[in-house]
Amino acid sequence: xxxxxxxxxARIALLAxxxxxxxxxxxxxxxxxxxxxxxxxxxxxASEAAAELAAADFDAAYAAENWPLAAAQGDVLxxxxxxxxxxxxxxxxxxxxxxxxxAVREDARLAALWAYNVEAVKGxxxxxxxxxxxxxxxxxxxxxxxxxxxxxxxxxxxxxxxLVMQAGDFDCYDACRVAVTVDDAAPVRxxxxxxxxxxxxxxxIDDEKALWRMIDGAKRLAVEYPVKAxxxxxxxxxxxxxxxxxxxxxx
Numbered sequence: 711x712x713x714x715x716x717x718x719x720a721r722i723a724l725l726a727x728x729x730x731x732x733x734x735x736x737x738x739x740x741x742x743x744x745x746x747x748x749x750x751x752x753x754x755x756a757s758e759a760a761a762e763l764a765a766a767d768f769d770a771a772y773a774a775e776n777w778p779l780a781a782a783q784g785d786v787l788x789x790x791x792x793x794x795x796x797x798x799x800x801x802x803x804x805x806x807x808x809x810x811x812x813a814v815r816e817d818a819r820l821a822a823l824w825a826y827n828v829e830a831v832k833g834x835x836x837x838x839x840x841x842x843x844x845x846x847x848x849x850x851x852x853x854x855x856x857x858x859x860x861x862x863x864x865x866x867x868x869x870x871x872x873l874v875m876q877a878g879d880f881d882c883y884d885a886c887r888v889a890v891t892v893d894d895a896a897p898v899r900x901x902x903x904x905x906x907x908x909x910x911x912x913x914x915i916d917d918e919k920a921l922w923r924m925i926d927g928a929k930r931l932a933v934e935y936p937v938k939a940x941x942x943x944x945x946x947x948x949x950x951x952x953x954x955x956x957x958x959x960x961x
Contacts, residue, residue, distance in 0.1 A: 775810075839953075
């Protein structure tokens with residue numbers, strides 16, 4: 711949680727001390743009940759003044775649309791001075807900043823799931839965008855392991871989309887069809903194939919252009935595929951953070 715800037719904290723402390731001291735001086739000669747009431751009033755004034763200073767920092771962050779900072783500063787104000795006029799004023803704005811701050815963090819998390827690579831190859835550069843499955847998948851009984859989805863643009867081989875496993879194998883050597891689900895839409899059957907090579911345990915989804923279009927604006931992609939161990943497995947990917955500009959020829 712962020713704290714008020716040192717300069718702001720110092721202003722708050724000095725102002726509160728001055729108000730409290732002033733109130734104490736005024737009631738020094740009065741009876742205890744009156745003194746207690748006056749001291750409480752002085753403390754309320756100090757809290758209101760300190761809350762207004764803290765609210766100014768919140769307002770600045772909110773105006774700058776720095777939602778995580780505004781949310782953190784609002785947290786501090788509401789925790790320290792919950793019953794002040796400033797707290798009442800910023801409360802709905804704080805909820806808005808908190809929601810937007812959470813969205814900013816979620817966008818950053820999703821973007822970080824993708825890895826992009828540019829590799830010099832014969833004829834130019836190979837571009838790729840890759841993401842690991844949300845959960846590991848046990849494809850052969852040896853334990854759950856990551857599954858990777860890759861979009862690749864190669865100067866000689868063209869564009870392709872494929873899954874890569876670390877263990878087990880796809881039951882798709884001649885050809886097969888996989889069930890592709892985007893968000894809450896109905897599954898779509900798509901042609902796929904497993905190349906007869908030992909270089910990688912990979913299975914290509916033949917219509918890579920359609921798959922690329924399908925995940926545009928989507929949050930979740932699930933691919934159900936057959937495995938040699940028997941049956942099918944499903945790999946799910948959180949695709950919402952894809953930076954489509956990384957593969958410009960695909961758009």
